[in-house]
Amino acid sequence: MFHDISDAMLKRMNYLEEIDRKDRHDGTPKNQRLRQIPPETGRFISLMAANCPTGEFIEIGTSAGYSTMWLSLAAKERNTKIKTFEILPEKARLARETIKTAGIENYVELIEGDFLNEEKKIDDIAFCFLDAEKEIYERCFDLVLPKLIKNGFIVADNAISHYEMIRPMIDKAEKDPGLDCLLVPIGKGEFVCRKK
Numbered sequence: 001m002f003h004d005i006s007d008a009m010l011k012r013m014n015y016l017e018e019i020d021r022k023d024r025h026d027g028t029p030k031n032q033r034l035r036q037i038p039p040e041t042g043r044f045i046s047l048m049a050a051n052c053p054t055g056e057f058i059e060i061g062t063s064a065g066y067s068t069m070w071l072s073l074a075a076k077e078r079n080t081k082i083k084t085f086e087i088l089p090e091k092a093r094l095a096r097e098t099i100k101t102a103g104i105e106n107y108v109e110l111i112e113g114d115f116l117n118e119e120k121k122i123d124d125i126a127f128c129f130l131d132a133e134k135e136i137y138e139r140c141f142d143l144v145l146p147k148l149i150k151n152g153f154i155v156a157d158n159a160i161s162h163y164e165m166i167r168p169m170i171d172k173a174e175k176d177p178g179l180d181c182l183l184v185p186i187g188k189g190e191f192v193c194r195k196k
Contacts, residue, residue: 018064020035030119037066037188038134049153050073055124056082057080057082059085061073061132063086064094064097069104069127071084075108082108083109085118089112105121116136116143124149128153148196151194153194154173159190159191179194
């Protein structure tokens with residue numbers, strides 16, 4: 001799967017990684033920064049998605065499409081599409097540019113809008129990557145979980161770096177007897193839930 005990273009995709013990944021590095025050090029306002037995952041997290045979520053059951057692949061929080069590129073590798077292997085949601089118009093514009101430049105149009109459907117208003121259009125979720133504003137993690141979790149199929153996964157980013165902010169979601173998930181949960185110390189921490 002990782003051997004399928006095209007030169008165009010690798011070039012775009014490098015480009016976005018450089019923007020992200022600059023954003024973190026030059027005073028760019030928080031909501032304008034890309035705030036994307038590191039490459040090792042990209043590999044992790046791609047492997048997780050490639051090994052989930054058949055169903056919908058969704059991503060909540062596209063930003064410029066960096067994690068979407070990683071997830072597209074799994075979508076390509078599974079011959080499906082990742083539906084990715086981005087609420088900010090400027091980031092959605094960057095994501096459209098990424099999708100086109102990386103040549104992953106056949107594996108990605110970008111939905112410009114708030115997942116909290118669009119979730120009714122999604123059923124039978126096999127894989128969800130959650131990387132949005134931390135204040136909405138629990139609400140997103142509550143909407144995704146009933147639609148998650150057996151052996152489906154929710155992977156929430158920033159589970160170590162923003163643990164206290166997303167702790168209500170983590171506590172709820174860990175108390176649910178219908179879920180197996182694990183905090184994976186990769187990148188900024190990935191909280192993984194599998195529906196039994």
